[in-house]
Amino acid sequence: MYKKFIYAIMLISISFNIFSQNTSEYHKKNVLKINPLGGLASAIPISFERFLFKNLFSIVGQYTYIYNQSGSGQTTYNTNGYIAMPQVRHYFYNDSINRASIFLGAFYTYEQFNNETKDRYSNVIKGTATGHGGGLIFGTQWFLKNNIILDFFIGPGYIEYIKNDNYDNNVAKGGFLVSFTGAKNTSTKIKLGFSIGYSF
Numbered sequence: 114m115y116k117k118f119i120y121a122i123m124l125i126s127i128s129f130n131i132f133s134q135n136t137s138e139y140h141k142k143n144v145l146k147i148n149p150l151g152g153l154a155s156a157i158p159i160s161f162e163r164f165l166f167k168n169l170f171s172i173v174g175q176y177t178y179i180y181n182q183s184g185s186g187q188t189t190y191n192t193n194g195y196i197a198m199p200q201v202r203h204y205f206y207n208d209s210i211n212r213a214s215i216f217l218g219a220f221y222t223y224e225q226f227n228n229e230t231k232d233r234y235s236n237v238i239k240g241t242a243t244g245h246g247g248g249l250i251f252g253t254q255w256f257l258k259n260n261i262i263l264d265f266f267i268g269p270g271y272i273e274y275i276k277n278d279n280y281d282n283n284v285a286k287g288g289f290l291v292s293f294t295g296a297k298n299t300s301t302k303i304k305l306g307f308s309i310g311y312s313f
Contacts, residue, residue, distance in 0.1 A: 140168065140256045146264055146310030154294070155181035155192075160308060162202075173200035173218075175306075179226070183287075187233055190287040192295065194226035194242075198304075200250065213255045220304065221247045222272060226297065228283045240280030242297045246272030250304060262310035273299045 148158040160175035177196040184190050198220050206214035224244040229237055248270020255263040274297040284295045 140164075141260065141312040142168070144262050144310045144312045146262065146308040148306065148308045150307065151177070155179060158196075158306075158308070160310075162310075169204055171202045171204070173202065175200065186235065187231055188286075189229065189231045190283065190291060191230075192226065192228040192287075192291075194224065196222060196224045198222040202250075204254075213253050215253050216251070216266075218250045218252075218266070218268075219247065220250055220268075220270065221245075222270065222304075224272070224274075224297075226280070228280060228287075228295070230283045230286050238279050238283060240277060240283040242274055242276035242280045244272045244274040244297060244299075246270055246302075248302075248304060250306075252306070256312070260312045262312055264306070264308045264310060266304070266306045268304050270302050270304050271300070272302050 142164045144162040144164075146160045146162065148156075151158045156177050156179045158175065158177040160173055162171050162173045164171045175196075175198040177198075179195060180193045182191045200218050200220040202216045202218035204214045204216045222245065224242075226242045228240045230240075231237055248268055250266045250268030252264065252266030252268075254265075257263065276297055280297070284292055287295060
């Protein structure tokens with residue numbers, strides 16, 4: 114599945130370069146981006162990218178705020194937290210607007226999560242989890258007219274979590290979807306990202 118996704122990105126990028134207008138106008142140095150799909154996961158992912166060295170390299174600061182409340186009484190499941198993921202990227206392109214560029218990069222991630230449930234006496238049970246790790250990313254970024262940016266990436270990474278027992282117990286009470294998305298286990302992970310941005 115991931116190989117097909119990578120091949121699709123490469124094919125789209127090459128096609129976009131072939132049919133794009135040839136221009137000497139360079140794209141701008143700063144990009145502010147947001148993931149429009151974040152709301153589906155009760156998250157607000159925002160990132161800022163700064164291009165350096167003739168736009169061949171960039172540094173990216175990505176921050177995701179997570180907040181969700183559901184249920185009441187013994188069915189309460191509340192969670193909040195954040196993910197900070199700085200990146201460095203190297204772009205392979207003839208720098209201009211109206212083009213797509215393939216990039217390779219590396220990232221570091223720090224994650225912090227808190228969740229809460231209640232026992233039958235309505236006492237709050239608090240769970241905590243923190244994680245840190247890193248990995249590589251591969252993707253493409255489209256530099257469109259009107260300063261619009263489209264950014265896609267995927268890549269493997271390793272994340273190690275430290276958590277208390279209450280965190281896993283709370284996740285187990287959150288239902289099937291929470292058990293699938295909320296588990297924080299030390300392992301190799303696949304990072305997948307999509308965002309829309311504005312350059313200035």
